[in-house]
Amino acid sequence: MLLELKDLKVSFDTYAGEVQAVRGVSFSLDKGEVVALVGESGCGKSVTAQSVMGLLAKPAGRIKSGSIKIEGVEASGFSEKQWEGIRGKKIGMIFQDPMTSLNPTMTIGAQISEGLIRHQGMNKKQALERAEEMLKLVEIPNVQERIHQYPHEFSGGMRQRAMIAIALACNPELVIADEPTTALDVTIQAQVLDLLKNLQQKLETAVIIITHDLGVVASIAQRVMVMYGGIIVEAGNLKDIYYEGKHPYTWGLMKSIPRLDRTKADELSPIEGTPPDLFAPPAGCPFADRCDWCMKVCKTDMPPLHKVSETHSVACWLLHDGAPKVESPLVPHGATGARKSKGARHV
Amino acid sequence: MSLFSYIMRRVLISLLTVFVVVSITFFLMNLMPGDPFIGNKAVPKAIKDNLYAKYGLDKPLFERYLMYLGNLAKGDLGMSMTYKNQKVINVIKQAFPVSADLGIRSLIFGVIGGLLLGVIAALHHNGPWDTTATLLAIIGVSIPGFLIGTLVQYIFGFLFSNVIKDVFNTTYQLIPIARWEGFRYTLLPSFALGFSSLALTSRMMRTSMLDVLHQDYIKTAKSKGLTPLQVTWRHTIRNAILPVITVLGPMTAAIMTGTFVIEKIFAIPGLGKFFVQSVQMYDYTMILGLTLFFSTFLIFMNLVVDIAYGFIDPRIRLAKGKA
Numbered sequence: 001m002l003l004e005l006k007d008l009k010v011s012f013d014t015y016a017g018e019v020q021a022v023r024g025v026s027f028s029l030d031k032g033e034v035v036a037l038v039g040e041s042g043c044g045k046s047v048t049a050q051s052v053m054g055l056l057a058k059p060a061g062r063i064k065s066g067s068i069k070i071e072g073v074e075a076s077g078f079s080e081k082q083w084e085g086i087r088g089k090k091i092g093m094i095f096q097d098p099m100t101s102l103n104p105t106m107t108i109g110a111q112i113s114e115g116l117i118r119h120q121g122m123n124k125k126q127a128l129e130r131a132e133e134m135l136k137l138v139e140i141p142n143v144q145e146r147i148h149q150y151p152h153e154f155s156g157g158m159r160q161r162a163m164i165a166i167a168l169a170c171n172p173e174l175v176i177a178d179e180p181t182t183a184l185d186v187t188i189q190a191q192v193l194d195l196l197k198n199l200q201q202k203l204e205t206a207v208i209i210i211t212h213d214l215g216v217v218a219s220i221a222q223r224v225m226v227m228y229g230g231i232i233v234e235a236g237n238l239k240d241i242y243y244e245g246k247h248p249y250t251w252g253l254m255k256s257i258p259r260l261d262r263t264k265a266d267e268l269s270p271i272e273g274t275p276p277d278l279f280a281p282p283a284g285c286p287f288a289d290r291c292d293w294c295m296k297v298c299k300t301d302m303p304p305l306h307k308v309s310e311t312h313s314v315a316c317w318l319l320h321d322g323a324p325k326v327e328s329p330l331v332p333h334g335a336t337g338a339r340k341s342k343g344a345r346h347v
Numbered sequence: 348m349s350l351f352s353y354i355m356r357r358v359l360i361s362l363l364t365v366f367v368v369v370s371i372t373f374f375l376m377n378l379m380p381g382d383p384f385i386g387n388k389a390v391p392k393a394i395k396d397n398l399y400a401k402y403g404l405d406k407p408l409f410e411r412y413l414m415y416l417g418n419l420a421k422g423d424l425g426m427s428m429t430y431k432n433q434k435v436i437n438v439i440k441q442a443f444p445v446s447a448d449l450g451i452r453s454l455i456f457g458v459i460g461g462l463l464l465g466v467i468a469a470l471h472h473n474g475p476w477d478t479t480a481t482l483l484a485i486i487g488v489s490i491p492g493f494l495i496g497t498l499v500q501y502i503f504g505f506l507f508s509n510v511i512k513d514v515f516n517t518t519y520q521l522i523p524i525a526r527w528e529g530f531r532y533t534l535l536p537s538f539a540l541g542f543s544s545l546a547l548t549s550r551m552m553r554t555s556m557l558d559v560l561h562q563d564y565i566k567t568a569k570s571k572g573l574t575p576l577q578v579t580w581r582h583t584i585r586n587a588i589l590p591v592i593t594v595l596g597p598m599t600a601a602i603m604t605g606t607f608v609i610e611k612i613f614a615i616p617g618l619g620k621f622f623v624q625s626v627q628m629y630d631y632t633m634i635l636g637l638t639l640f641f642s643t644f645l646i647f648m649n650l651v652v653d654i655a656y657g658f659i660d661p662r663i664r665l666a667k668g669k670a
Contacts (some may be wrong), residue, residue, distance in 0.1 A: 055569060080575070088572035095570075102562040104662060105585050114581075115571040150661040166571065 001072065002173055002206050003029040003052065008066035010044075010051050013059075019278050021047040023230035024066065029335035031173065032204040038211060040254065042275050044230040045210045049176045051076075052208075053093055054083030071173070088115040092167030096179040098159035102151040109147035110134070112169050114319050119170045134165040138195060157188035164196065174206045181216060193219055214257050218242065223311075226250050229276045229286025236312035245328065246306075246314040248291045254330055285317065293318055293326055330335075349429035354650070368642045369419070369635060373412055376634050383428040383629040387542045402428055402631075416636065419432065424639070425632035429625075435636035438621060443640075445527060446617035447606030452537035454600055457544030464545070465552025465591075466584060472557060480549055485547025496539040496612040500524040503535060525614040536613040540606060544598055548591060555587040562586070589660055596652035 010022035022044040028034055032251045041129075048127065051063055052058050054075070068075045070086060078086070095101040103111060112134055113127035128147065136141045138161040151159055160180065167175050177196065181189040197220050200207050209220060217224055218238065225235040226249060234247040245251055252271035273290040276282055282289070288298040298317050306319040318326050354630040384390065386397050399405040403414060416423060424435040468480035504524035512518060523532050559565065560583060605619035618637070625633035657663055 053570060055566065084572045084574060087570050088574070093567075093570040095563055095567060097563060101567045103568065103582050103586065105562040105589075105660060106581070107661075111567075114568075114573060118572055118574075118577075152662050163567070166567065300645070 001028055001069070002031050004067075004072075005048075005052070005070040006067045008048065008051065008068060009064040010047050010056065010061065011064045012057070012077065016277055020064075020281050021061075021230055021278055022051070023278075023281060024100070025227070025230075025232055026066075026115045027225055027232065027235065029174070029206055029208065032200075032206055033223065034200060034207045034209065034221050035223045035225065036209045036211060036217040037225050037227055038214060038217055039227035040212050040271075040275060042278070043276075045227050046178055048227070049093075049178055049208060050208055052176065053087055053091055054078055054080075055087075055093075063288045085119075088172070089119040089170050092170070092172040092175045093159075094163050094167045094175060094177040094180045097183040098156055098163050099183065101163060102154075102159055104151055107148050107150055108154065112162070112166050115166065115169050132205050134169050135162070137168070137199065138162070138165045140165075154343065156184055157192060159242075160184060160188075160192050161195065164192075165197070168199065168205065171203070172205065174208065175200075177207060177209045179211055180209065182211070182213070189216075196220065214242075214253055226253065229281060230234075230278060230316065231286065233316070234238065234314045235289065236308070240309070240312035244308070244312065245330070246308060246312075246319060247287075247316045248293055248318070249287045251329055252290075285315070350654075352379055354654070357650050357653075361643075361650070364646060365639065365642055371637055372635055372638045373415065374408075376631060377408055381629055383631065385629075402426075409468065419639075424636040427630055427633050429628040429633070435632050436474070437638055438633070439636065442605070442616060442618040442621060445615060446610070446619060447603045448612075449527075449533065449536055449615060450599070450603030450605070451539060452533055453541030454544065454599060455541075456537055458548050458598075460541070461545040461548025462552050462588070462591070466556060466579070466587075468549065468553045469491075469556030469560065469587075470579065471664035472560075477553075479555065484546040484550045484553075487542045488550070490648045491608075492543060492606065493608045493612060495542055496536070496609055498536045499539055500612070505626075525612075527613075527615045531619060531650060535610055536615060539612075540609045544602065547594070547598070551591045552587065552666035555590050556583060559583050559587040582619065585659075589656070592652060592656055592659065596649040597645060600641070600648045604641050604644055606652065 005028070006026050008022055008025045009020070012019040012021055021135050025044070025048055027035070028038065037269045039045055047056070047061070050061075052068060052070075057064065063076045066076070070090060075082075075086065102108070109128050109131045112131035113122075113124065116122045116127040116130050117124065120127075120130075132143050134148055135147060140146055140158060140161055146154075146158075151162075154162060164170060164180075167177075181192055184192060193216060196207070196209075199205070200220075207220070209216070214341065221238060223235070224241040225232045226241065226247065227233065228249050234241065234245065234250050236244075240251060242254070245254060249271070252269075255269045256271060258268055271290055276286045276289065282299070283302070284300050285291070285294075285298045285303050291298065295317055297320075301317075303315045303320075304319045305313050305315050307313050308319070317323055382404060383402070384395055386403075390398075396405070403411055406414070410432040415425070424439075427433045427435055427438060430438065464480045464483065468477040471477050503522045504520070507522070508518070508520060509522065521531070522534050524535055526532055564586075565578065565582055568578045573581075605617040605622070607619040607623045609615070610617040621633060622637055622641075624630070625637060
């Protein structure tokens with residue numbers, strides 16, 4: 001087991017009070033696995049990722065309880081020094097906006113070399129040679145020249161490639177990609193995703209991809225975890241979530257993907273409302289206020305995790321034996337639609 | 348554009364600027380009522396006329412202007428009108444090195460101290476170090492140099508000397524409070540003069556550091572597992588120092604060309620007093636000479652900073668060999 005989170009709770013202490021950003025997240029990840037964390041802004045995806053990197057904003061952010069195990073070693077109590085040995089070496093990270101996540105006053109080569117010099121004991125020359133290999137690996141043309149250039153001489157897509165090269169430089173076991181394509185043009189998005197997918201298969205690196213775009217998920221991930229209000233509301237493999245999604249929030253996400261085969265009657269529908277205030281998270285299901293199927297119990301009690309199958313679990317009261325049977329609103333349009341576009345890259 | 352043609356273009360623009368500065372100063376100066384030879388003493392008219400003739404003040408304004416420009420083109424700043432047989436250029440030659448010496452010491456103290464303080468304050472944002480640095484900066488910005496000057500004189504020349512007198516029974520001054528005769532003499536004036544630049548630099552550096560610390564590339568640097576020192580030095584300071592460098596040009600020019608108040612308080616034979624006295628005495632040639640000197644120096648420092656900036660920030664580095 002490469003990574004194992006158990007009931008992870010992360011809070012931020014602010015002047016206004018405690019923000020409970022992550023409220024009990026558990027999942028595990030094997031070597032070479034690609035997992036997607038999906039959900040809208042402010043539901044704890046990035047905070048989960050940051051705590052796995054030991055990058056929570058100090059001193060406000062802290063792991064309240066729960067455990068993070070990296071290759072079987074408990075990491076939640078790591079010192080800054082111990083985290084330095086993990087970051088870049090065991091876990092690499094790709095950030096959202098390539099325009100701002102590269103240092104403008106350092107050459108691309110130097111920025112890739114840094115981690116190598118730090119973790120692999122290379123000298124400058126060796127590191128630069130390896131950086132050159134990395135840039136070739138991420139398919140940047142003219143490497144000899146490019147390696148000595150600065151970020152402002154790169155286009156957005158190329159910068160994100162360079163960012164991927166930085167994350168992969170030390171051959172990490174795991175790469176966390178935090179919205180890696182959100183800031184890119186649509187055409188570049190597809191290229192970067194393809195690259196990420198190919199490299200993942202080639203290097204057998206495990207990947208956690210954080211996104212709010214289910215299209216991105218479908219093209220790369222094997223497993224999907226839908227996060228909402230600081231908890232995982234539904235988890236399963238790709239098929240479980242896309243065709244047999246059980247949580248109303250997952251349905252909502254599916255319905256808000258634009259699709260070419262959508263009929264007029266089945267218009268693109270956003271989920272009404274906003275995510276709950278994590279200063280004072282609700283006692284019951286965090287989605288209750290926005291849910292069309294909300295019951296009395298949803299407001300008062302947190303739904304237990306219900307196992308649908310070996311791979312598929314859902315935290316929703318609708319799956320309780322006493323609940324009324326509810327059919328997924330995605331049937332028939334959603335299901336057939338999804339099947340029709342199975343061959344396409346983006347669902 | 349190559350560096351050479353860039354510098355040539357800048358030099359041409361600078362020459363034009365200096366010309367405009369000199370012209371405006373010339374005419375503004377002559378708008379002041381009075382002239383160098385209206386003194387308190389009653390001078391016989393014949394002598395006065397001779398003086399006017401000697402310095403060319405009997406000629407019409409525009410002719411004098413052209414004459415001055417003509418001399419300037421030959422590199423002649425003329426004779427002082429209040430100091431007997433003193434060329435303006437010689438006054439500058441004598442006094443500027445002293446002011447520059449004091450200025451460089453103050454700058455080293457102010458800029459290096461300010462940068463350090465700014466970095467420390469930003470790294471301990473909202474902590475006790477930050478508060479201390481902020482307090483120092485507020486004191487430095489709000490208390491004028493002459494007050495700080497007299498204060499340190501009082502502390503070292505009176506309180507400290509009294510202690511020495513009581514303990515060692517001598518009038519020896521460890522840190523002298525006036526005159527310009529050796530390293531020990533430079534300490535207090537450098538401190539007094541450099542304190543405000545220290546305050547300004549530390550404020551700017553702190554703000555800039557805090558800004559950079561929130562940039563995404565700092566997160567990237569941390570995600571590589573770099574040590575805090577590496578992140579601070581290679582990623583934070585290097586980017587944070589850029590805006591601070593821009594103020595160094597004018598700051599250097601202002602401090603190195605002498606300050607009236609500090610030089611007066613510490614009895615330092617620098618250039619500062621000539622700026623003030625020349626205006627009071629209607630010393631036309633001196634006013635023009637000093638203005639010319641100061642503006643040239645300021646423009647030069649700005650050019651140096653712009654070129655240095657290009658070396659530090661690759662984004663504005665001049666494209667090599669390209670048009």
